[in-house]
Amino acid sequence: MTAARGKWLQLAVLAIVIAALPLIFPSGYYYRVGALIFVNALSVVGLVILIGLAGQISLGHAGFAGIGAYACALAPAHLGLHPGLALVLGAVVSGLLALLIGRPILRLKGYYLAVATLGFGILVSMVLTNERALTGGPDGMAVEDIGLRPLLRDLGWRISGGEFWYGISGIALLIGAWMALNLLDSPTGRAMRALHGSEVAASTVGIDVARQKLRAFVISAVYASVAGSLLALQNGFVTPDIAGFMHSIEMVTMAVLGGVGSVIGAVLGAAILTLLPQVLTVFAEYEQLVLGAVMIIVMIFMPQGLLPSIMRRIRGRGE
C-alpha cells in the first residue's frame, strides 16, 4: 500500500465512523461523549507529531489547552472578540509561546525535557488558578456561546447543542488528521522522523535538528490550544483543571495507549480513555484503580500501543 493511498484510506475510515456513529446512538447524551472524544483526539494528534514523529516528550501540553480554553472565555468578555476569533487568538498565542520557550526547552533531553515541560504546564495552571480577578480562580468562568446555532436555526436547520458540537468537533478532527497525515508524508515529516532516530545522524545529512524540533513543538501546541478552545466552547464553562498536570498526563497516555506513531491510533487512544471513566461511573470507587491498571497492563504487553500491536497480530496471522 502506498503512503498516499494509506492517507486517504485512513481519512475515509475516520469520516465514515464519525458520520455513521450517530445511527447507533440511543440518546442525545452520546453526542456529547462523541464530541469529547473528537476534541481529545485532536489534541492527541498534535502529540503524535511531537512524541511519535519527532521523538520529544511533553508533560505540559495541557498548558496550551488551558491557553486555548481561556482565550475563548476571556477574549469575548474583555476584548469583545467573537468566540470563534478568540479560538484563533488562543492558537496564535499558544504558537508564539511555544516558539518562545521551545528553543531553550528542546535543548534538554529525556527526563530533563519532561521536567521542564511539566514546569511550564504547572506555571500556566497556577496563573489560571491564582489570578481570581481575571479568571475566576479555581471555580472557573463561563464561556460565551459561539452563536452559530441560532444562525443555523434561521436557515431552517434545527439541531441540538449536542449534535451541533458533535459535527463541529468531528470536522475539526478530520481537518486536523488530514493536516497531520500530510505532514507525516512531507519532507518536514521525514526530517522529524530522522531526528527521532538519531539526532547526530540527522544533523550529518543536513537537517537543522533544533529547528525541526521547534516546529513539531509549535504545531502540537497549536493543536492542543484549538482542542482546548473547542472544549471550552462546547462546555460553555472552563476551569483551571484543563491546564492541570493530570490533563497533560491524560493526553500523553491517550497518545501512547493507541500507538504513538499513528493518527488513527491517537483517535483510538482518545476514545478508550474518554469512554473508560464514562463506563466506570457505575463503579466510581474503583475508577482510579482500573485506570491505573489499564495504563500499566497496556504498556507492559503492548509497549508500542494498541493499534501497532493489533496490526502486527493481524499481519502475523496473514502470513
Next chain:
Amino acid sequence: MDALLQFIFSGMTVGAVYALVALGFTIIYNASDVVNFAQGEFVMLGGMITVFAHQAGMPLPLAAAMAVVAAAGGGVALNRLAIEPARSAPVVSLIIITIGASILIRGAARLIFDKQLHRLPSFSGDTPIRIMGATILPQSLWVMGGAVAVFIGLWLFFSRTLTGKAVLATANNRIAAQLVGINTRWIMTLSFGLSAAIGALAGVLVTPITLVSYDVGVALALKGFAAAMLGGMGNPRGALLGGILLGLLESMTAGYLSSQYKDAVAFIVILAVLFVMPQGIFGKKPVERV
C-alpha cells in the same frame, strides 16, 4: 531577621522531605534508568499505614516500622509486576507505567483507608523550641535529622558495603556488572525496596506536621522529581541539596513574595537552571553514541 530565620527553619523542614523523596528517585534511577513517578505514593503509604495501625492500638514506633516494611514490599512488588516486565519499553512507556502505578496505589488507598485527612501525634511533644527569636517544632528536627541520617546511611552503604558497591556498578554499566557476577535483577529489587522504604520514612516523619490523606503523593512526587533534576539526576548529593534548595526557595517566596505563587517560583528556578545547566547542578554531561 527573626522572620528570615523562621522562613529558613520552615524551608529546611519542607526541603528535608523533598530531599528524601528525591533520594528515592535517585536510587531507582541509578539502578534502572527509570524515573519512578509513584515515589510520592510511598510517602503517602508511610503516613497512612502508620496512622491506621496506630489507631488500631499499635504503639507508634511499631506502627511506623510496619509502614516502612509494608511500603518496601510495595516497592518490590511494583518492580516485579510492572517495571521488570517492561524493561525494554521506551521512556514514554515507562513514565506512563509509573504514573499508572501511582494512580493505582492512590485508588487502592482511597478504597482501603478513606478520603479524610489524618494526623499523628508528634514524636516529642508540640512545645516549640525558641532559637534566636524564631521557633522550630521538635518534629521539624525529627524530619531534618531523618534526612541527614538517611543520607549518611546511604553514603556508608554505597561506599563501605559490597552490596552498595554492586548497586553503583550496576548503575555504571549493567552488562559489565553482570559479567563480574553481580545479580543485577536482585539489585533492582533492592533499589525499589530501599527507595520505597525511604519514601515511607519521610511520610511517617512529616505526618505530624503536614497531615496525610490518600492524595498527598502527586504533589510530593512532582516536587521530589524537580528537586532531583535541580541537583542533577542520579546524584545523591544533588538530590539532598536540590531538595533543601527547593524547600528554602518555597518558604522564602511564600514569606516575602506571595504564598499563592510559592510553587511557581520553584518551577521557574528549575527552568532557569536547566536553561543554563541542562544537566542540573551536579549532573554529568551525557555523550551521544553514534
